[in-house]
Each structure stands twice: as C-alpha cells, then as structure tokens.
Amino acid sequence: xxxxxxxxxxxxxxxxxxxxxxxxxxxxxxxxxxxxxxxxxxxxxxxxxxxxxxxxxxxxxxxxxxxxxxxxxxxxxxxxxxxxxxxxxxxxxxxxxxxxxxxxxxxxxxxxxxxxxxxxxxxxxxxxxxxxxxxxxxxxxxxxxxxxxxxxxxxxxxxxxxxxxxxxxxxxxxxxxxxxxxxxxxxxxxxxxxxxxxxxxxxxxxxxxxxxxxxxxxxxxxx
Amino acid sequence: xxxxxxxxxxxxxxxxxxxxxxxxxxxxxxxxxxxxxxxxxxxxxxxxxxxxxxxxxxxxxxxxxxxxxxxxxxxxxxxxxxxxxxxxxxxxxxxxxxxxxxxxxxxxxxxxxxxxxxxxxxxxxxxxxxxxxxxxxxxxxxxxxxxxxxxxxxxxxxxxxxxxxxxxxxxxxxxxxxxxxxxxxxxxxxxxxxxxxxxxxxxxxxxxxxxxxxxxxxxxxxxxxxxxxxxxxxxxxxxxxxxxxxxxxxxxxxxxxxxxxxxxx
Amino acid sequence: xxxxxxxxxxxxxxxxxxxxxxxxxxxxxxxxxxxxxxxxxxxxxxxxxxxxxxxxxxxxxxxxxxxxxxxxxxxxxxxxxxxxxxxxxxxxxxxxxxxxxxxxxxxxxxxxxxxxxxxxxxxxxxxxxxxxxxxxxxxxxxxxxxxxxxxxxxxxxxxxxxxxxxxxxxxxxxxxxxxxxxxxxxxxxxxxxxxxxxxxxxxxxxxxxxxxxxxxxxxxxxx
Numbered sequence: 044x045x046x047x048x049x050x051x052x053x054x055x056x057x058x059x060x061x062x063x064x065x066x067x068x069x070x071x072x073x074x075x076x077x078x079x080x081x082x083x084x085x086x087x088x089x090x091x092x093x094x095x096x097x098x099x100x101x102x103x104x105x106x107x108x109x110x111x112x113x114x115x116x117x118x119x120x121x122x123x124x125x126x127x128x129x130x131x132x133x134x135x136x137x138x139x140x141x142x143x144x145x146x147x148x149x150x151x152x153x154x155x156x157x158x159x160x161x162x163x164x165x166x167x168x169x170x171x172x173x174x175x176x177x178x179x180x181x182x183x184x185x186x187x188x189x190x191x192x193x194x195x196x197x198x199x200x201x202x203x204x205x206x207x208x209x210x211x212x213x214x215x216x217x218x219x220x221x222x223x224x225x226x227x228x229x230x231x232x233x234x235x236x237x238x239x240x241x242x243x244x245x246x247x248x249x250x251x252x253x254x255x256x257x258x259x260x261x262x263x264x265x266x
Numbered sequence: 267x268x269x270x271x272x273x274x275x276x277x278x279x280x281x282x283x284x285x286x287x288x289x290x291x292x293x294x295x296x297x298x299x300x301x302x303x304x305x306x307x308x309x310x311x312x313x314x315x316x317x318x319x320x321x322x323x324x325x326x327x328x329x330x331x332x333x334x335x336x337x338x339x340x341x342x343x344x345x346x347x348x349x350x351x352x353x354x355x356x357x358x359x360x361x362x363x364x365x366x367x368x369x370x371x372x373x374x375x376x377x378x379x380x381x382x383x384x385x386x387x388x389x390x391x392x393x394x395x396x397x398x399x400x401x402x403x404x405x406x407x408x409x410x411x412x413x414x415x416x417x418x419x420x421x422x423x424x425x426x427x428x429x430x431x432x433x434x435x436x437x438x439x440x441x442x443x444x445x446x447x448x449x450x451x452x453x454x455x456x457x458x459x460x461x462x463x464x465x466x467x468x469x470x471x472x473x474x475x476x477x478x479x480x481x482x483x484x485x486x487x488x489x490x491x492x493x494x495x496x497x498x499x500x501x502x503x504x505x506x507x508x509x510x511x512x513x514x515x516x517x518x519x520x521x522x523x524x525x526x527x528x529x530x531x
Numbered sequence: 532x533x534x535x536x537x538x539x540x541x542x543x544x545x546x547x548x549x550x551x552x553x554x555x556x557x558x559x560x561x562x563x564x565x566x567x568x569x570x571x572x573x574x575x576x577x578x579x580x581x582x583x584x585x586x587x588x589x590x591x592x593x594x595x596x597x598x599x600x601x602x603x604x605x606x607x608x609x610x611x612x613x614x615x616x617x618x619x620x621x622x623x624x625x626x627x628x629x630x631x632x633x634x635x636x637x638x639x640x641x642x643x644x645x646x647x648x649x650x651x652x653x654x655x656x657x658x659x660x661x662x663x664x665x666x667x668x669x670x671x672x673x674x675x676x677x678x679x680x681x682x683x684x685x686x687x688x689x690x691x692x693x694x695x696x697x698x699x700x701x702x703x704x705x706x707x708x709x710x711x712x713x714x715x716x717x718x719x720x721x722x723x724x725x726x727x728x729x730x731x732x733x734x735x736x737x738x739x740x741x742x743x744x745x746x747x748x749x750x751x752x753x754x
Contacts, residue, residue: 109684109730110723111691113702118719121442121709124449125716132435132451199593206595210442210695212413212435212451217597221352222436225417228379230356234601238594245593312710319707323543348617350697356605438695441710448713469713 052229053236063219064240070215071202071248074137078144078201079194083183085149090156091174100149107146113207115139120211136208136215144201151193155186188260195252199245206241216240295364296495299342307333308347308363310354312441314464315520316369316387328520332386332487333367335512336503351439352417355380358490365496369458371419371483381491383500385484385528387517391420393478394447394462395454401477407432413443413452420456423481448472456480460521484529505530540708541721547704548725554700555687557622562629562686569634571663574641584634591631596692600624604696617698625690632682640675641667677741684730684737691726701725 053060085100092100107115120135130138159182167177187194209218216237224233299305310317311325320326325346337344347363349356358366358380369389372382393401393412400406408431414420415437425434435452437443444465447455454477455462466474489496507513514525573584591599603624604617644667652662694703705722709715 105731105734106723106727109688109727109734111688111702111726113691113694114705114719114723114726117705117715118723120451121445121449121715122719124451129450203593203595206597207692207695210438212437212442212446214436217595218436221416221438224356225352225421226375228355228359231602231605234598234605238598238602241595241598242590242593312707319711321539323546348697348699350695353697360605439706441706444713445709445715449715465713 048232049229050232050236052227053223053232056223056233059219059223060216060237060240063214063216064244066219067202067205067215067217067241068244070133070137070140070208070213071198071205074140074144074201074205075198077137077141078148081141081145082148082152085145086152086156086186087175087178089149089153091178104146104149107143108150112139112143112204113210115143116208116211132208132211132213135211136205136213140201140205140208143204144197147197148194151190151197152186154193155188155190156182158189159185184260191256191260195249195256198252199248202244202248203241294495295490295493296499299340299364299496303341304343304345305337305340305365306345306347306363307337308349308354308357308366308368309333310351310368311348312439313351313369313461314440315460315522328387328517329367329369331516331520332513335507335516336367336500339503340499351415354417355488358488361490364493365487365489365500367487369485370488371422371485373419373422373483375422376488379491380488381493381497382531383487383489383497384504384530385486386504386513387521388482388484388526388528389419389458389460390482391423391456391480392459392462392476393424393454393456393480394465394474395477396447397473397475399453399477401454404478405429407454407478409433410453411435411451413437413446413455415440415443415457418457419483419485420458420480424456427480447474463522501530504528540712540718543708544701544704544718544722544725547699547701548729550698551687551690551700552729554622554625554690554693554698555683558625558629558686558690559683561622561626562633565626565630566633566637569630570637570641573634573638576659588631588635591628592635596624596628596689597695599628600692600696603627617693617696621693621696621698625686625693628689629682629686632685633679636678636682637671637675639678640671643674644670674744677737677744680733680737680740684733687730687733688726 085104088096088100116135116139119130119139120132123130123135163181164177167181172180205215206217208215209221212218220233220237224230227233293301309325309327309330311319311327311330313327315327316329317325317327318330325348330346333346334344347357349363349368354366354368354370355376357363365383366380367386369387370376370380370382371389372385376382393407395401399410401410404427408429411433412424412428413435414424418440428434435446437446440457440461443452443455443457444461446452447465448469459476462474462476466472487500489500504513508528513528517523517525569584569587572580573588575581600621604620607620607623648666648670649662652666657665690700691702693700694706697703699707701722705718709718712718
C-alpha cells in the first residue's frame with residue numbers, strides 16, 4: 044500500500060496552525076507567570092510558615108506531583124461543575140496549568156532557598172528584618188538565580204504539556220491540528236508539522252528565558 | 267552428453283524471461299483476509315448506540331453486532347481495532363484495519379479518501395439540550411455554546427447551518443461532548459438522535475430534549491480505495507441480510523427504531 | 532445507560548492498572564537500553580556521535596509527548612508500511628521518549644564522575660570502553676538511581692497520554708466509565724487516587740535514595 048504524502052495540504056492551512064501556536068504561547072506564558080507566583084508563595088509558606096500551613100502545602104505539592112496532568116485537567120473541567128464550579132475550557136486549562144506548575148516550581152524554588160547560606164539569614168535576623176522582609180529582600184532573588192535552569196526546564200515542560208488541554212476543548216495548537224487533520228485525513232502530515240512548530244516554540248522559549256536571565260540577574264550587577 | 271547442458275541452457279533462456287514477463291499477481295485485501303482467516307474491523311466503542319462498552323467490558327452496539335455477524339458469515343476470525351472517533355478513517359487508511367464499521371455517514375468529502383459500501387443504517391443529527399435552553403430555529407444558536415465531536419457527520423454539517431456568532435466547542439470524542447453537556451460546560455450539543463436519547467434516558471433529572479433537527483444520513487462500512495473485491499463481498503452480504511431481516515433486527519436491538527429502507531449505489 | 536458507580540465499575544478501573552504498569556515497565560526497560568547507548572554516545576570523543584545524540588535528546592525533550600505519540604502511531608504505518616496495533620505503537624513511542632530522558636539523566640551521572648577517575652583508569656592501561664565499563668559506569672549508576680526512580684514516576688504519569696489515542700490504560704478506563712455512569716465527580720478523583728497510590732511510594736523512595744547517595748558521596752570522595 045503506497046501512501047502519497049501531501050504536505051501541500053498542510054501549507055495551505057499554515058496560517059491557522061500559526062494562530063494555534065500563538066494561542067499556545069499566550070496560554071503558556073500566562074500560566075508561567077501565575078504559576079511562578081503560586082510557587083513563590085508556597086515556597087515561602089514551606090520555609091517560614093507554621094506547621095499546619097507547611098503540611099497543607101506539602102500535601103498539595105505531593106498530590107499534584109504524583110497524579111497525571113491529564114487527569115488533573117479532566118477534574119478541573121468535568122468534575123468541578125458537579126459541585127458548582129464551572130470554568131470555561133481555556134479557563135480550566137489555565138487553572139490546571141497554573142496549579143500544576145505551582146507545585147513543581149515551588150519544590151525547585153525551595154531547593155534554591157535551602158542553598159542560601161545560613162549566614163545570610165542569620166545576618167538579616169540580626170539586623171532586625173522580619174521574616175517576610177528577609178524573604179523578599181535577601182532570599183528570593185538569589186534562590187531563583189541559583190535554580191533558574193531547572194525552573195526554565197519546568198517552564199518548557201509546561202508549554203509542551205499544554206498540548207493535552209485540547210482534550211477538554213481548549214483552543215490551542217494541538218486542538219487546531221486535530222480539527223484540520225480530521226477534515227482532511229492527512230493525519231501524519233499535520234502532526235509532523237505541528238511537532239516541528241512545538242520544537243520551534245520550545246527553542247524560542249529557551250532563548251527568551253535566557254534573555255530574561257541576562258536582563259534580570261546579570262545586567263549591571265556584580266557577578 | 268556434452269550437448270545436453272547446452273540444449274537445456276537454450277530452453278531455460280527462452281522460458282525464464284517469459285515467466286518473468288508474467289505480471290505478478292497482486293493479492294487483494296479480500297484474498298488476504300480469507301487466506302489469514304482473519305478480518306480486522308475498526309470500531310468505536312465510545313459511540314452509543316452503534317459502539318459501546320458492554321457491562322462485561324466487551325465491545326457491543328449495533329455496528330459491532332453487524333461486524334460480528336459479518337465475520338461469522340465470512341467464516342473468518344474477527345479482530346476488533348478499537349479507535350477513538352477521530353481514528354475511524356485514519357486507522358483504515360493506515361492499514362491497521364481492513365474495514366471500518368462505525369456508523370460512518372456517507373459524505374462526498376469522505377468519499378475522496380475512502381470507498382463506501384452500501385449503507386447498513388441511517389441516523390439523524392439533532393441538536394440536544396436541557397429544558398431551560400431555548401433553541402427552536404437555527405438562528406437561536408447564535409451566542410450559545412454548542413458542543414460538537416470531531417470527525418463526525420455533525421462536524422461536517424452543523425457549522426454550515428449555524429449562524430455567525432455561534433460558539434462551537436470542539437471535542438475529540440463523543441464521551442467528552444456528552445460530559446460537557448451534563449456538566450453545563452456547553453448549552454447544547456449536536457449528535458445523532460440515538461446518542462442523544464441515550465444521554466437523555468440516562469440522566470432524567472437533566473431533562474434533555476431534542477431542540478432542532480439538522481440532517482439525516484445513511485451510514486455505511488468503508489474500505490480503502492482499490493479494495494473492490496472486499497467492497498463487493500460486503501455489498502453482497504448487506505443485500506442478503508437486508509432481505510432476510512438480520513440487519514433490521516440488529517439495528518432495532520441497538521437503536522430501538524425500525525431500519526428504514528436502505529438505498530443501493 | 533447511566534449505571535450507578537459500584538464495585539463492577541471500580542473493578543474495571545483496577546483491571547486497567549496492569550496495563551499502565553506494563554506500559555511503564557516496558558518503556559523503562561526499552562528506554563533504559565536505548566538511554567544507556569545514548570548516554571555513552573553523548574559523551575564520546577567523536578563529535579558526530581555527540582551531535583546525533585544531542586539532537587535526539589533535544590527532539591524528544593522539546594516536543595509534546597502527545598505529538599510524539601501521534602507521529603509514531605500514524606507515521607509507522609505510513610512510512611514503513613507497518614500495520615501496528617495501538618499497543619506496540621504506544622510502547623515504541625514511550626520507549627523512544629524514555630530513551631531520551633534516561634540518556635540525558637545518565638549522561639549527567641557519567642559527567643559527574645570526577646576527571647581523576649578517568650585518568651587513573653587510563654593510567655592502569657584500560658582502553659576507553661573498558662574504562663567506561665569497569666570504572667565509570669558502576670559509579671555513575673549509583674548516582675543515577677534517585678533521578679532514574681524519579682523518572683519512573685514521571686513515566687507512569689505520562690502513560691496517561693496513551694488514553695488520547697484510545698489505548699485502554701487507567702485514564703482511558705476512567706473516561707469510558709464516565710461515559711457509561713455519567714459521574715465524573717466520583718471517577719476522576721478515584722483515578723487520580725489510584726495513580727497517587729502507584730506514584731507516591733516511588734517518589735518517597737527516590738527522595739530517600741537521594742539523601743542516602745548524597746550522604747555517602749561525601750564519604751566516598753577520598754581525593
């Protein structure tokens with residue numbers, strides 16, 4: 044059985060694929076920003092909070108890290124409405140991605156916090172700084188700088204995992220690819236090109252994150 | 267003694283090219299199925315009532331029953347290739363199945379990629395929704411979220427009749443579309459009247475009802491382009507079983523309605 | 532339809548677990564062999580080999596697993612005229628995926644072995660392959676155990692993606708059960724719970740191994 048590749052069908056629909064890629068980028072970037080916020084709050088809670096708070100955050104982190112992302116988004120979109128919380132598809136996708144990233148990133152940042160020399164914290168205490176101030180002024184910046192590569196990897200992973208939100212009808216690159224291939228029956232060609240687009244986006248995000256690192260942590264600062 | 271080998275060589279030299287010039291006999295898919303005594307049928311068990319998962323976890327449904335009967339009459343072993351809705355045609359094209367019997371409605375677009383056999387059933391596409399949602403004409407769809415499953419007849423027909431301003435929400439399989447309706451993520455859905463009835467009966471508290479009829483269509487088994495022998499065998503089988511009432515019985519058992527007269531093309 | 536969720540339904544979910552585990556184990560073993568080859572080639576002195584394996588790792592770490600699955604599933608039949616059932620296609624896709632990640636993890640472990648070890652082995656007139664086999668790899672293997680166990684957890688979760696092409700493992704079983712019982716609020720959290728019970732013990736094991744390796748590493752370094 045011979046199969047004739049028909050990539051020209053894909054090129055005809057390239058504008059739609061690119062629009063989908065843009066949606067993926069927007070969704071991922073928003074989730075990264077929100078997820079980072081969640082992670083910083085959780086990391087603080089875990090290092091400076093009282094016992095119940097630490098246990099709660101630990102529970103949340105372990106729950107997210109030991110269950111599949113696909114099941115998490117199903118719960119956000121299909122299960123929550125049963126108890127009255129109804130999110131739109133893209134809303135559920137964003138919420139699930141944020142919660143997911145928050146858990147992983149908080150562990151990464153926590154490792155960064157633990158890498159801060161004890162002396163710094165003690166000095167800050169001696170200077171009369173309150174825990175929140177210590178965290179904000181002394182700890183968070185070097186912590187993130189230390190773990191930046193791991194954090195960047197996690198961000199890229201988040202962007203890639205956004206492809207499964209198509210199953211709950213959220214609109215991004217995979218969803219658009221699915222629609223196009225189901226009407227033209229050129230499944231292999233479309234998925235092949237879509238994979239290439241994801242790879243391009245991953246490289247793009249890596250470059251962007253490197254630039255952010257340089258801009259935030261290196262420019263004009265003493266090494 | 268010395269003459270014989272030379273004479274033999276001359277004969278061989280004349281005969282062998284003649285043998286090589288004979289066209290190689292390409293084995294048809296039907297031949298392959300009969301030789302291996304196995305037919306692979308692509309089915310979709312997430313598509314009530316044509317394909318469902320029975321209580322024992324085994325495939326069931328009206329089209330699944332048709333597949334079973336067909337294999338029995340062919341005298342070959344049946345192997346189910348379970349695919350999601352979007353995989354019904356790709357699985358056939360990729361050679362993972364010999365025929366797909368999964369309520370594939372007859373459309374000219376699909377006929378570009380596959381060959382239809384004679385229809386073995388009919389279905390109608392309707393818009394379903396809970397009682398509170400007001401949809402009586404196509405214009406009412408504007409501004410509402412309508413859930414539609416990809417790679418289905420509703421995908422091919424509803425966007426064309428829906429007015430601009432309709433928010434079509436796409437799902438990869440009918441199970442997800444149904445879940446979306448039941449959880450209120452969409453205002454209404456488009457699917458076969460049978461699937462809708464299954465959902466309505468299974469959730470009486472939600473009061474799901476038919477809102478709008480979209481279209482009716484016949485569905486048929488499909489084979490790859492070029493598998494003429496297999497297509498003819500299936501058509502013959504459908505002809506025989508339409509006349510002896512077997513198809514009508516399987517259809518009624520799964521869908522609950524009588525089989526309408528089936529056309530032949 | 533709309534049957535209530537009872538023991539039969541729960542049993543259907545439980546019976547899907549062996550498939551999840553089988554897929555994970557198969558990918559771990561296949562990916563392990565592949566990963567070892569990739570890790571060794573990745574640190575080889577020959578540049579083309581390094582480039583090839585780096586490219587492979589970048590490809591599989593820079594594209595969504597879902598896309599990899601689609602390309603293998605639809606591509607195998609089309610490119611190589613192979614009629615494969617979902618099971619081999621899924622196993623192959625996850626093996627290639629695991630090979631890339633394990634290769635990267637083990638490459639890191641190999642490179643973590645201090646230079647003096649390589650040099651001392653060379654002084655003992657061991658050839659490069661023998662250096663690897665007798666001196667470097669055994670030590671790298673010890674360091675690599677915690678992240679490898681961690682990846683096993685990731686793999687078990689990632690197998691949920693196979694549900695999207697219809698392979699019946701735990702997540703797909705959950706979807707199918709939801710389709711017949713219409714009770715997503717009960718089923719998806721239970722599915723999440725079942726994954727949690729599979730993954731959490733492994734996660735804890737990985738954490739404990741990490742601590743033990745860290746402790747002994749400090750002691751082992753005599754140089």
